[in-house]
Amino acid sequence: MTLDAMDWVWTRAKSRGNARLVLLAVADATTGPDATARMGTAEFMRRLAASRSTTRAAVDAALASGELIEDEPAQGSRATRYKIPGAVGYVRTHRATGPESGPLPATGPNPGPLTGPESGPPADIPDALFGGEIRPPMGPDFGPHHSPIEGVSKGVREHGREVAVIPEFARPLVDQITAAEIYPAWTLAPGEWVVVHALIKRSGADMLAAAAVQAAQRARNGVAHARYFLRAWQALPPAPAPGTVPAAAPSRPASNVIPLDRAQPRGRVAQSADYLAEALAAMEAQQ
Numbered sequence: 494m495t496l497d498a499m500d501w502v503w504t505r506a507k508s509r510g511n512a513r514l515v516l517l518a519v520a521d522a523t524t525g526p527d528a529t530a531r532m533g534t535a536e537f538m539r540r541l542a543a544s545r546s547t548t549r550a551a552v553d554a555a556l557a558s559g560e561l562i563e564d565e566p567a568q569g570s571r572a573t574r575y576k577i578p579g580a581v582g583y584v585r586t587h588r589a590t591g592p593e594s595g596p597l598p599a600t601g602p603n604p605g606p607l608t609g610p611e612s613g614p615p616a617d618i619p620d621a622l623f624g625g626e627i628r629p630p631m632g633p634d635f636g637p638h639h640s641p642i643e644g645v646s647k648g649v650r651e652h653g654r655e656v657a658v659i660p661e662f663a664r665p666l667v668d669q670i671t672a673a674e675i676y677p678a679w680t681l682a683p684g685e686w687v688v689v690h691a692l693i694k695r696s697g698a699d700m701l702a703a704a705a706v707q708a709a710q711r712a713r714n715g716v717a718h719a720r721y722f723l724r725a726w727q728a729l730p731p732a733p734a735p736g737t738v739p740a741a742a743p744s745r746p747a748s749n750v751i752p753l754d755r756a757q758p759r760g761r762v763a764q765s766a767d768y769l770a771e772a773l774a775a776m777e778a779q780q
Contacts, residue, residue: 495520495521495522495523495524496585497526497580497583497584497585498519498520498521498523498528498577498580498583499517499520499521500583500585501520501528501577501579501580501583502516502517502520502577502580505579505580505583506560506579507558507560508554508555508558508560510551510554510691511541511543511547511550511551511554512551512554512555512558513555514540514541514551514684514687514688514691515537515541515551515552515554515555515561516555516560516561516577517683517684517687518532518536518537518540518541518684519532519561519575519577520577520580521540521683521684522536523577523580526581526582527576527581528576528577528578528580528581528583529564529574529575529576529577530574530575531571531572531573531574531575532572532573532575533567533572533573534548534549534552536572537551537552540682540684541684541688542684542685542688542720542723542724542727543688543727544727547727559578560577560578560579561575561576561577562575562576562578563575563576564576657678657679657680659679660686660690662690662693663679663686663689663690663693665698666689666693666698666701666702667679669698669699669702670702670705670706670709670719673702673706673709675705675706675709675716677709677716677717677718677719677721677722678717678718678719679719680718681719681720685720685723688723688727689723689726692726692727692729695729695731695732696726696729696730696731696732697732700729700732701722701726701729704722704725704726704729705719705722705725705726707725708721708722708725
């Protein structure tokens with residue numbers, strides 16, 4: 494299943510960077526224990542929020558690692574079928590199995606939400622992504638979640654409205670953008686949050702926040718969703734190494750403009766203009 498395959502990528506995969514994002518994209522699209530999914534370049538680009546060349550390089554890197562294989566080549570309109578061999582038949586170890594698992598029996602016509610030490614949010618959300626602190630709210634005021642990861646990353650639904658939940662690692666970035674009075678929606682997809690996490694590690698929250706503010710100022714109609722910033726963030730360089738000294742600003746060339754010397758006698762044209770102005774003033778005074 495999807496969550497089992499994604500758990501394998503989170504806990505067992507050795508790939509890093511964009512190759513790891515490719516594995517997560519395939520795992521997110523799997524539907525069975527065979528850990529396969531059909532996906533074309535356009536779909537990879539959408540899930541990774543990256544350019545075509547970057548996406549192809551990431552897929553090649555994932556294939557080179559051996560953690561992703563082409564199970565069936567593309568044929569006509571059918572996209573290539575990819576497989577994550579290590580995730581085939583993999584089952585999350587923390588998921589309860591056997592006759593003891595399953596929902597608790599109801600004790601009455603309407604037992605209500607569970608309470609006590611055994612209740613609480615689902616444990617399927619990777620702590621590496623959400624810092625082990627942010628979990629989807631539970632209770633009668635919140636709608637059902639088809640997937641714990643999807644519920645948190647895309648926002649929970651409160652009274653029929655989608656509410657964004659910001660992962661802990663993204664709080665400094667979001668706070669800086671909000672402080673600049675820029676208020677986009679932050680209901681990002683799971684793969685997009687993974688990209689944001691990688692970009693924060695590479696370039697730093699301060700650089701990403703400054704680029705977001707500049708992009709928002711250039712946008713004619715404002716920025717409605719944080720997804721607008723992803724392309725600009727991916728073009729940023731890595732953060733400078735600690736101890737790097739900023740380059741000195743180039744000195745301005747000496748000006749070849751000769752300043753006006755007010756002490757010099759005025760030219761004939763200027764003197765004539767002064768005489769004319771004095772004559773006109775005298776004529777007006779006589780009238």
